[in-house]
Amino acid sequence: MRESAVSFFFRNLFLVFWALFALFPLFWMVLLSFKSDAEMFSTTFIFTPTLDNYINVLLHTNYFRCFLDNLIVSGGAVILSTLVGVPAAYALARFNFPGKEDLAFQILSFKFAPEMLVVLPLIIIYNRIGLYDTYLGLIWVYQLITMPLLVWVLRGYFEDIPVEVEQAAQLDGYKWHQIFWKILLPLIRPGLVAAALLSFIFAWNSFTFPLLLSGIKIIPVTVEALRYIGTDTIRYGQMAVAATVTALPEVVLALVIQKHLVRGLSFGAVKG
C-alpha cells in the first residue's frame, strides 16, 4: 500500500484546509475574547490584547455559579443515566420480553423528537408538580438527551458478550453482583466511558431545556451567555469569554480520552 508523493501531498493539503475550516470559528472566538469593544469588528488580526473581558465576566458576574450549575446538572444527568442505563441495556440485550424492541426504539426515539415539541407540555407539568427550576427537574429532563446514547451503545456491548461467559462465572462460584463487577464491567468499560463522555457533552451543551425549564435559581452557562445580549448592545467580547471558558472542560475531557472515544464507539466488546 505505497502511495505516491503526489497523492500524499494532496491528501494532507486537504486535511490541513479542513482543519483550518473547522477550527477557525473556535480561533475567532478566542480572538474575540481578548479584544476590546472598540476593536471588536475589525477583521485584521492586529489589535491590542486586553484581559478586560475576562475580568468582567469571571470576577464581576455570577459566571462561576452558572458554571457550577451546569456541572451539577450535566454530571448528575450522566450519573443517573449510567445507574439506570446499564441495567436497562443489560436487560434489553439478555432477556426476551414482550414489546422489547418497541421499548428499545422508544428510548432511541427520544433522540429524534425536537426538544421544543416536548418542552411546552413539560413547562406546565413541571410547574404543577414543583420541578420547575430545580436540579432534579433538569437532571430528569436531561435523561432524554443522555439516556438513549448510553443504552444503545451498551446494549451492543452486552450483546457481544456470550451468555456462556456469565454462565461459566456462575459455575466458577460467583454471585451475580460479583459477575457484574469482575466480568461484565471490565468488558463494557470502553463503551461506558465513551458513551458517558459523549452524553456529558450533549448535556453540557444543552440549551432549550434549561432555557425554558429553569432560569431563576438555576442558570446553566449556555443560558447565562444570553445575558450579554442587551437591549441596546451585544457584548461580544464577554460572550466570547463565557463560551471559551465553557468549552474548556469539554476540550480537556475529549483530549484525555480521545482514544477511548473512537475505540469505544466503533469496536465491539469482545472478539473470540
Add this chain to the structure above:
Amino acid sequence: MARITLEHVTKTFGSTTALNDIDLDVHDKEFFVLFGPAGAGKTTMLKTIAGVEFPDRGLVRIDDRIVNLVDPSERNVSMVFENYALYPHMTVFDNIASPMRSPLHRRDEEHITREVARVADLMGIDALLNRLPSQLSNGQRQRTALGRCLVRKPTVFLMDEPLAHLDAKLRHLMRTELKAMQSQFDTTTIYVTHDYMEALSLGDRIAILNNGRFEQIGTGDEIYYTPVSEFVARLVGEPEINIVDAQVTSGSGGKPAIAIASGGERRLFPIPDDVAPTLDGERNVRMGIRGINLSYRFDPADGYMPGTVYNLEPIGNKSILTIKIDDTTYQAVAPNDLDVELDSPVFIRPDPGAMLFFRKSDGVFLARHDQRHFLGENN
C-alpha cells in the same frame, strides 16, 4: 461423586422443544456420553443440569437432592462450554485460576499457582499462561477451557464437545487422558459429542438424543450392534450403514429368506434361525448391513449381487468402496491398496449373520442374529 437424575424434564425455547419429557439416571462415577445430531438438545441438557438454564417442567436431582432451585454456583459442577466461554479480559492463567479465586472455592495463591501449573502442563499450554484468549488458536482456547474445568474437584464434570476443535492427534491424546483422569478422580462425567468414535471409546453408557428425546441409552456395543432404530443405526459407524427395502419370503426348502432387489430380480439370503420368529408376520422390512459386513469380489459367484463400482475413497487406513446396484448404492469397507476401475463390475454379498432388520413403517429395530449376546445382562 454424584448421581444425576432428571425426571420428566421439559424445556422449550419459544416454539422449539429442546428437551421433551426427559428421564435420565446417570450413575455415580459413570462416564456418560450424550450423542446426537446438531440441535438435538444435548447442550440444553447439560445447561439444565448445571443450573444455568431452568427446566419448564420436571425435576433435576444431584445425589437425590432436588436442585431445581439451587443456584448454579452452589451445585458444585464444573463445565466446559462448547464456545469456550473464556473471560476475554483475563490471561490464560487468570482464566484457569478463576474457580479457585471465587468466594465459594477460594484457595490461597500458592495453591493456585501450583494447580494452574499442573493443569497447564497436562493440557500442554504452559507456555501460554500470560496470553489473552484473543491471542490463542481455537485449539488452545479449548484446552484452556478444559483446564479451567479440570482444575476443580467438583461432584460432576459437564463437558460440551471439549475436544471438537483440537487436531486429530491431540484429540486422540486428550481422549486417553480424559479417560484416565476420570477413573482416577472418581467423578461423574457427562460428556457431549457428535463424534461417534469419541462416544464409543469414552462412554460407559451412551445416550442417543434426537429432537429432545432419547432414542436409545446403552453401552457402546448395544448401540452399535443393536440400534433401536434406523436413525441410531445411521448415526453410528463409518461408512454409514447401508439400509435397503427387503421382503420376508420363503427360500429353498421352505426356510425363511430375505429378498433384496437386484438388477430387476430378487436375490434371496437365508434368515438366521433365531431371527426368523421375530420377522414372522412381517412382509416388507428394511435390511441394514454395515460396510464391514458386506463382502465383495470381482468375478460372479453364487449368492452375490452384481453391481458396478461407483466410487472408491481412500480414508487413511482403509478405503470406502461405493457400489451401485440399480438406483441403490452400497458402501463397503475395502483395504487401502485396492486398485479398481470405476464402472467395472463388482459382486457383493451381505453377511446374513450381521443383518439388522427394521420395521418398514417406522424404522423401529426388529431383530438381528445373536441379539442376546450384544444386549448383555441388562435385558
